[in-house]
Amino acid sequence: MFLDIAYYFPITDPTAIFFVVLCIILFAPIIMGKLRIPHIVGMVLAGVLIGQYGLNILQRDDSFELFGQVGIYYIMFLAGLEMDLENLKKNMWRMVVFGLTTFAIPFIITFFLGTTTLHYGIAASLILGCIMSSNTLVAYPIVGRYGLQRHSSVVLSVGGTMVALFMALVVLASIAGSYQHGGGALFWLWFIVKLALYVVGMVMLVPRLTRWFLRRYSDAVMQFIFILAELTLSAFLSELVGLEGIFGAFLSGIILNRYIPRLSPLMNRIEFIGNALFIPYFLIGVGMLINVRILFEGGAIIWVVLLFVLVGTFGKGIAAYVTCISLRLPLTSGHMMFGLTSAHAAGAIAMVMVGRRLETSPGEFLVSDDMLNGVVIMVLFTCIISTIITERISKRLILAAKAQPQKLDQTDDEKILIPVKYRDVADKLINTAILMRNAKLNRGMVALNVVYDDEKRQQNQVAGRELLDMLVGIANASDVRMQTQVRVAANIANGIKHAFKEFDASEIVMGMHIHKEVSPKFWGEFAQSLYNGLDRQIIFVRLKQPLNTLRRIQVAVPSRSEFEPGFHRWLERLERLADNLECRIDFHGRENTLQLIEHYTKHQHPNLRARYVPMPHWNKMPQLASNINSDHLFVVVTARKGTMSYKTALERLPDEIEQHFSGKNLMIVFPDQYGERMDGMTFAEPQHQEEKSAYQTIHYWLRNLFRKDKSTNI
8 A cells, every 4th residue: 555655656747746735835834833843944854754754745846946036036136125214224234244254254164163073175165165154044034024134133143144155155155256267356356246237237227127117017917027037137147147046136136225115016026926835835946845864874974063052053153153142232132143143944955056157177176075065964953053043032122112112103193195186197196005004903905985966976986996996905915904985965075074073083185186187277177175174184195106206205394384283294195105116205494383394303203314404495496496306206295275384485385396397207295283282182173263363362472382392593
């Protein structure tokens, strides 16, 4: 019976192989979760079990080679894509220090181990040093699952990994070059020229190509394929230069970082596909390469594996904790750096295979069988060590963060209402609201379509439902809950206002009038009636290109806007938008207003790239037009009549925009006019214009009276 069953193995049918792999991807997290073992370890162990050196259930066909290669590229690509570029710039020298340390210490220790204890030759010991000094971010998906991608220790680990990998690949390339091409000055000169051309070409061409494509094509599938094509092209060109493809994958992630916002549907799709398919395929494929049987054969191999595991892990641990102490980082940061950088996987196997192809003499290879087998077995143990440590430290960091006083204001009433009518602008409005919302509150949004109660009512209702269904799909792609409603009303503005109150919304994000066939007026058919009849925040948006292609946000702030109740609401929304887009934001206004904005920014968004440009008078606003490019977003914070920040110059706003800012990406903000006083008391909403004016005057003086920062000149 056993022989009859064995006849069917290994499975070679592609469909059956794919089915077994999917079952492993599905059940490994469940089983490992019961055992409290990181599921990444489960993927690797499953690969060991089903591979040719285990139960020989699956044949390692070309699909493992293809998907596994893309999987390791994906890990490095996501590492670059999810890095905080501002944090990266601020910690660049720390990354270089850690990268050189985590390269040099394992390299030196391993080199002496190879030449003295294991009696390898100089070249073989150098290759072994390259393997041990580099590492693979196998445990990085664990960090992503806990949302710690931007933690300082993770950023240092990723940056240090790339520095160490680059150094190891350069040494490896020199060894291979000396055997294949003779080495020498000409080899190094050509290598440096190729590397410079590759990096400069990627930095210069990829951003321009990406902006052009994302502006021209908005289809989700096309955008994902385009990003994947750029990833693989960068990896391929990196290999042509003489480096490993994972270096190119990381570089492409860094370059594309600002074009793929963290909360965007595109980022969600990229992470989903990688974590669901490519990365598990890579981990299972690595396990299938590991031959645990040789451990039971005894002899020198056990000694070799033991030394490789101890020295490789010990060297990375010394580097992590030395850097942690020298940079005066918390001990938990050292634990995280050690956990992330202690794993050796496909990169180590690729390096040892390079040495395996180099002949010292006919039939004799630079890398011996013991060294090859020892490295492959070492991969299993270091992956287990890395994932267990990273999992435990990630949980500890999360628990420590929860124990700290939370800045999150649970009383925030944020709930964004998005009235939509036209399909060509609806998706941009949804993406704008997604990037403005507070992801920590995790509250849903409301999409509204209001149709006239006329003879075309039923036809328009059907079209409205189809439009809202499309928007639900966009929101779901970003894991954002979306409520929808098609509303029938005799007056569009009244329909929006009634829906606003029914859904208990906090603000409105809606499109500006861009369809001239509706109304010749600047504001369109009903916008004026809406912002005059509703005293909550309304943001009008007119985008000529996708948000993720914007490079700067320019904000014109009127004087005395800090005395409006909605001051912090619009400021927070704009700074969240700039933070998620990772673009610069410039505030133009009076000195005292800019001081308050700067104070708020430094406390709430310290990593935001903000600039504060004095604008002595509102009449100077048209002069900003010369500084606003096609890839900028111009934001005007305006005010309703009778409010503290209102000025007669705002009456010319439509004419100035049409004359000076025509064709620009535009956002006009009408802030909240009523809210809580600074002493916690609440004003009732006045019902008449005279009462509103009096309310604003009182509110102005009360806010000035209760200000804590008396040193600021208002």
